[in-house]
Amino acid sequence: MTKTALVISAHAADFVWRCGGAIALHAGMGYEVTVLCLSFGERGESAKLWKEEGMTLEKVKAARRGEAEAAAEALGVHELICMDLGDYPLELDRSDRDRVVDVIRKVQPSFMMSHSQYDPYNTDHMYTTQVALECRMIAQAWGHNPGEKVLGAPQLYLFEPHQTEQMGWKPDTFLDITPVWEKKRAAMECMNGQVHLWDYYTRVAQQRANHFKRNSGGQAGGRDCKYAEGFQSVFPRTVDEL
Amino acid sequence: MTKTALVISAHAADFVWRCGGAIALHAGMGYEVTVLCLSFGERGESAKLWKEEGMTLEKVKAARRGEAEAAAEALGVHELICMDLGDYPLELDRSDRDRVVDVIRKVQPSFMMSHSQYDPYNTDHMYTTQVALECRMIAQAWGHNPGEKVLGAPQLYLFEPHQTEQMGWKPDTFLDITPVWEKKRAAMECMNGQVHLWDYYTRVAQQRANHFKRNSGGQAGGRDCKYAEGFQSVFPRTVDEL
Amino acid sequence: MTKTALVISAHAADFVWRCGGAIALHAGMGYEVTVLCLSFGERGESAKLWKEEGMTLEKVKAARRGEAEAAAEALGVHELICMDLGDYPLELDRSDRDRVVDVIRKVQPSFMMSHSQYDPYNTDHMYTTQVALECRMIAQAWGHNPGEKVLGAPQLYLFEPHQTEQMGWKPDTFLDITPVWEKKRAAMECMNGQVHLWDYYTRVAQQRANHFKRNSGGQAGGRDCKYAEGFQSVFPRTVDEL
Amino acid sequence: MTKTALVISAHAADFVWRCGGAIALHAGMGYEVTVLCLSFGERGESAKLWKEEGMTLEKVKAARRGEAEAAAEALGVHELICMDLGDYPLELDRSDRDRVVDVIRKVQPSFMMSHSQYDPYNTDHMYTTQVALECRMIAQAWGHNPGEKVLGAPQLYLFEPHQTEQMGWKPDTFLDITPVWEKKRAAMECMNGQVHLWDYYTRVAQQRANHFKRNSGGQAGGRDCKYAEGFQSVFPRTVDEL
Amino acid sequence: MTKTALVISAHAADFVWRCGGAIALHAGMGYEVTVLCLSFGERGESAKLWKEEGMTLEKVKAARRGEAEAAAEALGVHELICMDLGDYPLELDRSDRDRVVDVIRKVQPSFMMSHSQYDPYNTDHMYTTQVALECRMIAQAWGHNPGEKVLGAPQLYLFEPHQTEQMGWKPDTFLDITPVWEKKRAAMECMNGQVHLWDYYTRVAQQRANHFKRNSGGQAGGRDCKYAEGFQSVFPRTVDEL
């Protein structure tokens, strides 16, 4: 049976910076990874485009959509769903949320990903995780669209926010993304409006690789790693071996 | 190569109630599990014995040692080391700590276990974890007894304290111990001084089994489990798949 | 003057598992205890019913209402108010909240009860407590329906959630419910859709009884207790003796 | 260029008790300080008025507006904007929030002020800060009303709530308001409906002055201070000297 | 049977400022209250004395002892025990701690009191509470001086520190000390070396009285109170009525 994963991204580019490596790595292992972009980040995360002459909301959204599609392809995303719900602020009404539940149920993810639970700089981010938790719960309800396959209990990983310490985000899992680094870098380079972040998130991956090595043994057998990503788990794991 | 684990237990019985299942399970998988009892809990956790006529410290310690040895055997412990350092309070001087470091280095554990980091009821418990962290660090130092094999970066799991919420302990890992439950129960029944805890910790295992099921899928595919144990990880994991 | 209490329960069964003992105990002392069920838990907490052939939302709600009424009677609830607002997700608009305020003002509770403030598994729970705090505040406003009796400052007790540690819930009060245990068990047994929870919450009561004993004196004079419930207080107490 | 500041106050009097000194002090230094009162606190913070015969909502609002205007004048407020959005509960729809964004953009504050992030007694307070953070974010979006001057990154100071410890509020900045104390006291005395708070907040200022002295050197060179206010910063500072 | 209480105070004056009201109130109710001063605060809390010509450590200690005795008498303390262990830093070796255990066992307190658990300004304070918890645990051990009466499970109340928010101290209990206020003030006025704190802690008591009123009903039936003290409980309460 095919394994699946679902990334819920507030704005079009978040899935690239924050978990592009995880996407590419799992796609390479045969996972079908669906990315749900709630908005394009068209108002709040496209400063460079808005500084151009004659820019309009539609043009920004088109540009951002193009970038997101290119990045998704570079990462091997199975399906990219752009809900185009608007940003700054992002708001989902009941029917929008029902669509998110539909996606969750359709994908039946082995794991989900979203933003940190606190972000005073960007309320869209924490709102998205709140929605993700609510929709995960609804997807688990036997009385919601009875007859559909009900969701199990997938982990929700919180991917890395900008300025981690300000968000109270603490990674408990480091993933080695060295084998797919070129894909992540290529996906980042699709984001023409945020060129200054290419190197920023390259350095993030290098620092996390250092943490990967330290936590896998450090100077005494730590595994070499060039690029990594960090995640915080919301729920406990269930295991047969520690 | 044989896998190993190391449990650092403040008092003689802690390793039984709190991680007896993990010990038996991993022993069954071929791990060599070493248990380090810093004290016998002779003063503070042997009320029943002290209520007997003519009791002395030596008699209590002998009784507790006997119980610990029997329990260790029931669980398949590879080696039980009783340091006999005294309890209520437990105090380790520099040479005691050096012995703990020696054990860590000798065992070279894949993972370690100890108490919660906070416990206002029982300061021996939090002190033990503080010592465990310090000694883990020393065991990683290349300049400590140069020439010895240096420790890597084993996880430190904090096993379940009594009254979890008062200790700020939050489990992130549930381990299914159903296959070895009879061994854990047998080990608990070696603890004649604390009969009232046999059923208490049986119920703990049943509640954790419920949590195991919920977190592995709940009503929609959750795996059935009759007995489980919970653990909190101090350090992040390093993985190749989420 | 009759003392009163108000329980605000997200779903029909929460008041039974989480504070059925407190209800029965205080009813026995002459309190008039009102239970406000915001929903029946018809979509999200009735899996067993939904697995039956030909089930409909109305049938589930009717069954759950029947169970809640039977349980309320078993506990000696003064009045059970079912608002039937829907679950998974639960949402209260302004007029729904005004009705909650009306109930609070009518009851004039000596204390209130609701869910933990955080629950990533069940956003209805934390939402309910948010609503309870908002409505408590409105009930205290002299300008809300001027002329009505204004609410004082009743304690809000947060009753025990499932998987306490994941919710950041920490009990500061243990209530001995041994004298009314049979009533709580009887009320639980009215919940035919959740048979697996009868024993689960029986064990919870037994574990809390152990904590009651420990915190009332332990091995040196602790009071024997067979069943207890735990609560977390939101507000400070005001006393004349410590 | 004129420096500016913006205070977002849930109810008409909050800006007086909580940051009246900061307002007067900065006004005296040439800042143009705008105060945005989202409501008059007419329902929830006007108990004394409601106890009068024949009181109506309009009369209460008029009285509270008068008090707020008098206090603002006493403090040297540049502009007092009363949005009259209702209180207990306070709710802002999208267009209300857009007006808040408009104000932020118009003022272009060097710093902003609002309530603590948690307040179980008064959900209007924490809601206001949530709105302040959201609107600050929108004001920073290049795609929101393109062509307008985009907001930089002003600090958001959380002013002192009632019962600080219950709110999880921790001041990191003490401001000496001794030079403008008479103005703050005069502004407080405009609040005829809350006479009991005049001395309460005078004592708050005296206690904070003690903290100012302690943290500026205490017995060894601490600066004398008679009245102070405390603030908690949401965002990090950027400096060229520590 | 006489009820008893035990206050463990790092320095000679702490018991006066922080719980003088609780002492006098309970003494008036017939409790025998023992105060254990670990040091005189002779080095770190006697700045005024040290500024006098020709001062010596012995003179300071004598003066502080005299003040403490006078204050204890004013409050109706049953026994004042000055251990004279030195301050800044305070350090207790094993035999000092054994003496503390002896006192706890002798007093058999219904409740204990000590400092906040965190205090970056004054490490003696947090150290004292750490010692109090350890010694409480030892006093509960049946194997410590077998034959002595073993301690039950008295509450440990943390009294109010200076600059509460910096210490992470959160009161959960307000005690009305109005009936004994004159005694507390008189005791404070015995502290000639810290005259500036007389009014400071008078204001603290007035602010806490406001909180007492708010939490007992506020504008709708809150009980009038002129002076109060606040306390944080370490352990849960066990009750028969909420």
Next chain:
Amino acid sequence: MTKTALVISAHAADFVWRCGGAIALHAGMGYEVTVLCLSFGERGESAKLWKEEGMTLEKVKAARRGEAEAAAEALGVHELICMDLGDYPLELDRSDRDRVVDVIRKVQPSFMMSHSQYDPYNTDHMYTTQVALECRMIAQAWGHNPGEKVLGAPQLYLFEPHQTEQMGWKPDTFLDITPVWEKKRAAMECMNGQVHLWDYYTRVAQQRANHFKRNSGGQAGGRDCKYAEGFQSVFPRTVDEL
């Protein structure tokens, strides 16, 4: 009057990686910056040296001392004091601590710097901050070495630990170190035993520069910055303007 600062570093290299920029910047402004290295990190942070043939503790310490002196010179340190107290674990007895107090009193720092308050990887680090707080307190005591100049209330900045999120460290202050970057890099390059950290901490500085820009205005007027350092303050600030 010359301004001064004091850095308390657990191991010889910490002051370089964690606050080398702050040292060089303030030295350039005329501050006399004293660096107190409690140990050389000879056992625990010199793995590369220990892997060489024929290494001894004395050789390692000599090499580390040389590196520290060279780095100090590169940064413009006023005085480097190496206490040579041993590491892994670091332990200070009473006389060692008195020496630290002496240094604090002699320097009379405008601000102090040390490690994060929590570090499960490296207990020397958190121990050092505990010592720094205790010694700061003693230096403030009028009765400690009466006649000496008593310490005021300098800020204690906690510099950046490795793996910040695991330490619960949250920066509240970003310092632009661009003007002295070459000096910090030169100082880092004196650390021959930890070559792999040169680039690691260069990236840290680049990431913090991004945070500096964001928090000083971001896309709308944020100040350009190439290298920065972050710090967490223990104590509140006292100011005359926000």
